[in-house]
Structure formats: C-alpha cells, structure tokens
Amino acid sequence: xxxxxxxxxxxxxxxxxxxxxxxxxxxxxxxxxxxxxxxxxxxxxxxxxxxxxxxxxxxxxxxxxxxxxxxxxxxxxxxxxxxxxxxxxxxxxxxxxxxxxxxxxxxxxxxxxxxxxxxxxxxxxxxxxxxxxxxxx
Numbered sequence: 001x002x003x004x005x006x007x008x009x010x011x012x013x014x015x016x017x018x019x020x021x022x023x024x025x026x027x028x029x030x031x032x033x034x035x036x037x038x039x040x041x042x043x044x045x046x047x048x049x050x051x052x053x054x055x056x057x058x059x060x061x062x063x064x065x066x067x068x069x070x071x072x073x074x075x076x077x078x079x080x081x082x083x084x085x086x087x088x089x090x091x092x093x094x095x096x097x098x099x100x101x102x103x104x105x106x107x108x109x110x111x112x113x114x115x116x117x118x119x120x121x122x123x124x125x126x127x128x129x130x131x132x133x134x135x136x137x
Contacts (some may be wrong), residue, residue: 002065014105023057023102023109080136092121 021027021040029038056062063069093099096117098106103121106114 005065013101014108017102017105018109023098023105025097028093028097028102092124 017023020042022039027036027039030036089099096103097116098117102120103114103118107118
C-alpha cells in the first residue's frame with residue numbers, strides 16, 4: 001500500500017511539472033537566458049515550501065510513512081564540494097534542458113529521446129558511487 005501512495009504522489013508531481021511547463025525545454029532555456037520569471041517562480045516557491053516543510057518535520061518530530069526516525073541533521077559545510085557539484089549540475093541542466101525530476105516527466109510524456117539522457121544520468125550516478133570515497137570531503 002505504501003508504494004501505491006508513493007506512485008500516486010509521483011504521478012501527481014509529474015502532472016504538475018508537465019502542466020506548469022517546468023519540464024519544458026523552452027522554459028528552461030528561457031530561464032538560463034534570464035528571459036522570464038516563470039521557472040524562478042516555480043523554483044522559489046518549491047524552496048519556500050521545502051523550508052517550511054523541513055521546519056514542520058523537525059519541530060513536530062514527524063515520522064516517515066515506513067516508521068523510524070527522520071534523518072534531518074546538519075550537513076558538513078564545504079564551499080568547494082557545493083561549488084563543483086552545482087557547476088556540474090547546472091552545466092548538465094543547461095546542456096540537456098532538464099534536471100532529474102523533469103527527465104522522468106518527459107519520458108512519461110512520450111519524449112523518447114530523453115532515454116539517452118536518462119542513461120547518461122544513471123551512468124554518472126553510478127560513476128560517482130564508484131569514486132565517492134576517493135573524492136576530497
């Protein structure tokens with residue numbers, strides 16, 4: 001039953017992403033050209049909702065659906081890792097026209113060319129998993 005809830009939330013998320021044009025290559029290109037506020041508004045509202053959501057989870061000590069305890073602790077701060085990771089993520093996003101969430105939305109919408117991007121993203125994630133321990137912290 002829990003997986004059906006996750007699937008329903010994922011489908012709803014995908015519909016919202018598609019209908020709001022957050023998965024649109026044109027909208028993403030427009031954002032990187034500073035031609036429209038559309039995507040910045042979506043990202044900004046997601047950030048605000050995320051901040052409020054995390055604070056509610058921390059203050060009310062909410063539990064995940066599967067039980068246990070939420071793992072919301074402060075992370076190690078390192079300018080270099082966030083700068084390098086952000087640059088790599090941003091370059092990939094600008095090059096492809098989609099970040100990880102919209103890639104699946106585009107696949108679900110029938111854009112089969114995104115399969116190549118998904119294969120690259122999965123390969124990159126796998127490669128990171130292999131070299132993660134060798135990278136400076």
